[in-house]
Amino acid sequence: MHHRYPLHIHISTLFLALILLVCGVLGGIGYQLSSKLLEESAADLTARISRAALLEMRRIIEPAEVATRLLSLQRVTSATSLKERLDSLEFMRQALDSSPALSSLYVGYDNGDFFLVGRVGHGSASEAARAPAGANYVVQSIERVGAAPRGRFIYLDAALQTLRDDDRPDYAAAYDPRDRIWYTEGQASPTQVKTPPYLFFSSRRVGTTLASRAGGGRSVVGADILLDTLGKSLAGQKVTPGSEMVLVNAQGYVLAHEDVSRMVLASPESDGKPSLARIDELAVPVLVPLLAVVRQMQGQEAAYALGVKVGGNEWRVSVNRLMLEGVPPLYLVTAIPENELMAGALQVIRQSAAATLLVLLLSIPLTWLLAQSISQSLRRLASEAEAIRHFEFSRPIVLESSIKEVTELALTMDGMKRTIHRFLDINQTVAAEQNFDRLLPRLLADTLSASGTRAGVLYLAEASQLNPAVALDDNGSVLAGELPSLDVAHAGPLLGAALAEGIARAGRLQPEDLDSLGYRGLATANLAQTSHAMAVPLCNRKNELVGAMILLSETETDSHRLSFVKALSGSAAVSLESKALIKAQKDLFEAFIQLIAAAIDAKSPYTGGHCARVPELTKMLAHAACAARCGPYQDFQLSEDDWEVLHVAAWLHDCGKVTTPEYVVDKATKLETIHDRIHEVRMRFEVLKRDAEISSLQAMAAGKDAETVRCQLAAELQQLDEDFAFVARCNEGGEFMAPESIDRLQAIAARTWLRTLDDRIGISHEEKLRKARTPCSALPVAEALLADKPEHLIARQAQDRMPENNRWGFRMQVPPLLYNRGELYNLSVARGTLSTEERYKINEHIVQTLVMLSQLPFPRHLRQVPEIAGGHHEKMDGSGYPRQLRREQMSPLARMMAIADIFEALTAVDRPYKKGKTLSEALAIMSRMQQEQHIDPELFALFLRAGVYLDYAQRFMQPEQVDAVDVEALLAATLRWPPAV
Incomplete structure (x- = not known):
């Protein structure tokens, strides 16, 4: 997954990376240049030190050379006795004082005599201890007069006054100048000679000796020069504190070092006598491998540099050859620890790193501010682009930037935004x-x-x-x-x-x-x-x-x-x-709605305008609710979609009636099915009347009293006429059936008539199946005048049953039979013309309305159509049908349609089973209904107060139906909602 970071992070990172890179490169270059400069400086310094060492040696030796030459001209070179030789003491003392490095001046004679004037303390430690206090100089003399040579040590103070004169016979016996190299070389050379630096016998200190032939060849003048100061000089010129500087000869013996104590060793090679240490014997690890380097340099280059790694530390080593006139080559070895040598470069690096860090720290806020300044505009543009992505066009893009491209981009985006906005506005307008x-x-x-x-x-x-x-x-x-x-x-x-x-x-x-x-x-x-x-x-x-x-x-x-x-x-x-x-x-949908409503109204000529009038009345009541400025509907308003919902629901509120049999809808009498069966009953009465007349004629023919028979016939016919008239009145269903009326029907039904024809021929297959439920009787057969026969019972099929927990929430008592066409059963209906089964069939139209409408794929804004269309038979107290909804469970539009449906039904004049009510009668009935919580009292009050009833009456009712209405009385009787318990 690729990580993405804001522009200011990229810019800041780029700037900081460039700063780090530049500073790093500069630091690296600085380090390299510093390292190279330091190396070159070290090499130059080493060369200067070598030259300085050479100059130091010359500074030490040259005064001694002069003193030696002057001494060779003195009378002491030819003196034969100590007394004569002491005459030159002042000169020799001055010569010693002229050069601090000059240890002693002396003369060796061809007879073995020896005369030396030296400084006290420049000899051995034991001799220094023997010297009396205040002694500055010592005169060492050997005279070979007689059989035994005489040796003497004369200690002098600064004024050359004798402090003590010691005889040293052992000294004279042990020392003969003629056996010394300086004497032999000086005697053999017509010029002054120098010995290579060596360890002095008496003082155990490193020095060199100058010798010059004098006294016409009878003596040799010499001078001892100490090189101690050379070691100190080298120590003072160390490149770094940890550097090592050593002056060695070609064999690697140490001639000068800052630590003099390491230069003299008791070497096994000299039988335990003190000798000079080699460079590898100084106990300095870095110098150990350099002995071979020094020995390899003889006859080669004058300078040599190399790197040595010892104990994990790097050293820079240089070996410089020093050429001193009259002396074999000497070598100055310089070893410098690289970490100390590069300390300056490292310091440069650290300073550079510190400077880089400082620049970086200073650059971070500056870079951040700069990056923010650059990216702020782009972030604003990104925010505007995001706003466009979310279709937010409330403000124009106004951006002033110092970056030309950003300003141009802002102008382009603003133009794009306005274009998209206009485009979407038009699309939204069109869509809305x-x-x-x-x-x-x-x-x-x-x-x-x-x-x-x-x-x-x-x-x-x-x-x-x-x-x-x-x-x-x-x-x-x-x-x-x-x-x-x-x-x-x-x-x-x-x-x-x-x-x-x-x-x-x-x-x-x-x-x-x-x-x-x-x-x-x-x-x-x-x-x-x-x-x-x-x-x-x-x-x-x-x-x-x-x-x-x-x-x-x-x-x-x-x-x-x-x-x-x-x-x-x-x-x-x-x-x-x-x-x-x-x-x-x-x-098209509207045409289908009109088609369905027209088909329902056309199905029965007696309800021809119901589906058209109810929508009009419902809309009139809805307009009144929208126009209300006080009362419970003062805030009621309908949107255009709501009006469409109301329109569709009102027109389809009775669409379920297409499933209701026409004879049930139009049933005007109790015995009416496809036809009115009262005619069959009348014919049976006619048959009984004919039977009575035939019986009377037969009786008179049999000789009975004609008058009596006629009287009986007249009474019987009158009774039959009255009974039929009673049955006919019961068939009309206009009055409530009292129990005594039902008893009379049953008495009438007990009479029989004689059927001589088979009733199972010439009928439909379905009716044959129903008659087959009872055995066929032999003809002729006595039939009850009014009968409830098994074939009158039509069973309810499974598809006509309603599950208790149905998905529509219907809560209606379903009769076990689909129809009961029993004659006595139908004539005994207490009120109206419809039996229980037929009443349910009529009420079932609202069930079918809800089922049919709920199966239609209504768009979202029409999804309330089934609820509104299917609620006009509900009551406010929950006793209505088909779902027993209470007022609070119904929408206002559904409650409006209930009022419209009832008022239209009460005032309609095209019903075969009743006459249309007058305006006052209909409103009185509805007033009682609102008191009984059958209709919404608040809407009924609005129906009255807004004059909706009158507007409807003037448009759709007969003039004779429009009578005076006491609206105030009706309003006074209006129930307040919710009703008191």
Whole structure:
């Protein structure tokens, strides 16, 4: 997964990386240059030290050389006795004082005598201890007079006064100058000679000896020079504190070192006598491997440098050869620890790192501020882009940046934002407008506004014609009826070319084009004079022409505006097509609604206007609720979608009646089914009357008294007439059936009549199956005058049963039989003409309404249609049907429809089973119903107070039904909701 970071992080990181890189490179280069400079400086310093060491040696030796030459000219060189030799003591003391490094001056004679003047303390430690206090000088003398040589040590103070004179016979016996190298070399050389530095015998100190022949060859003058100061000089010139500097000879013996104590060892090679230490014997690890280097340099280059690693530490080593006249080459070895040598470079690095860190620390806020300054504008643009992504166009993009590209991007984005905003506004306007007729002028007006044009015409395509749907002049007035329709093939040069190519075109309209197309009235004088126009064909998804637009402008159309209009035209065309399809579907849906309602009303001539009148009355009550400025409905309002819901629900509120048998809906008498069975009953009474007359004639023929028989016949016929008249009255169902009336029916039913014909022939297959439930009786058979036979019972099939826990929530008591057509059973109906089964069948229409409507895929805004349409038989106390809803469970629209349905049913004059009530009678009944919590009392009060009842009566009721109504009395009796318990 790729991680993405903000621009200011990238800029800050880049700047900081560049700073680190530059500082790192500069630091590295500085380190390299410093290292190289330090190395070169170290090499130069080592060379200077070598030259300084050489100069130091010369500074030490040259005064001694002068003193030796001067001494060779003194009389002491030819003196034969100590006394004569002491005459030169002052000269020799001055010579010693002239050179601190000069240890002693002496003369060796060819007879073995020896005369030396030296400093006290420059000899051995034991001799220094023997010297008396205050002694500064010592005279060492050997005289070989007689058989035994005499040796003497004379100690002198600073004034050359004798402090003590010691005889040293052992000294004379042990020392003979003629055996010394300095004597032999000086005697053999006509010039002054120098010995290589060596360890002095007496003082155990390193030095060199100068010798020069004197006294006509009878003596040799010498001088001892100590090189101690050379070691100190080297120590003072160390490159670093940990450096090691050693002066060695070609054999590697140490001649000068800062630690003099390490230079003299008791070497096994000299039988335990003190000797000079080699360079590898100084107990300095880095110097150990350099002995071989020194020995290899003989006869080679004058300087040599190498690196040595000892104990994990790197050393820079240089070996420089020193050439001193008259002395074999000497070598100055310098070893410098690299960490100390590079300390300066490392310090440079540290300083550079510190400077880098300082620059970095200072750069971080500065870089951050700079990056924020740069990225702030881009972040704002990103925020604006995000706002565009979320379709937020509330504010323009205003951004001033010092970066030209950012400002240009901001201007471009602002233009894009405004374009998208205009585009979406138009699309939203088109999408939001549900009314197709209102959509057309709005679409044209928005297009004119977005495109910057002044006037225009919107045509709709129909077959090969373009019919002007709406036109707007440059004052915004709507004009359309004055424009002629255009033939697609002859739509003028500009529009015709656009239609032929299927794309928007821009151009100028000629004056004759304005006249022929009827556009002259759309434009002002200035607009008509310029006549710039855009012709925009509107094509649907199938590239079929659905319309066209002509947009008039005072200025010439540029390519950007034309492109925008092209893009807009596609959306407009799709919207037009969609809205046209929606309108067509709504029109079709409305036609189906009207068709269903008409079919229901046409099904029964006695309910011919019910499905049409209930919607009108419901809407009248809804308008009254919306117009209320006080009371419980003062805040009640309906949206356009709500009105559509109410319209559809009201027209379909009885759609379930298409499943109700017509004879049940129109049943006017108790015995009526497909026909009124009272006629069969009448015929049975006629048969009984004929039977009675036949019986009377037979009786008279048999000789009975004719008058008596006639009287009995008349009484019987009268009884039959009265019984039939009673049965006929019961069949009408106009009165309540008292128990005594039912008893009389049963008594009448007990009478029989004689059937001589088979009742199972000439009937339908279904009726045969029902009669087959009982055995066939032999003819003739006595039949009850009124009977409840098994074949009268029609069973309820499984599909007609309603589960208790049904998904619609129906809570109705379902009779076990679908129909019971028993004659006595139907005539015994207590009130009205409908039996329990038939009453349920009538009520079941609302069940079927809900079932049918709930199965329709209503759009979201129409999903309340089933609830409103199926609630007009519910009661406010929950005793209604089919779901026993209470008032709070019903929407206001459903409660309105319940009132409308009841009022229309009470006042309708086209019902076969009752007469239409007058206005006062209907309202009185409804007042009792609201008191019994059958209808909504608040809506009933609104129904009265707003005069809805009267408006309806004047439109739909007979004049004789419209009587006076005491509205105040009815309102006073109106129940307050919720009712007191």
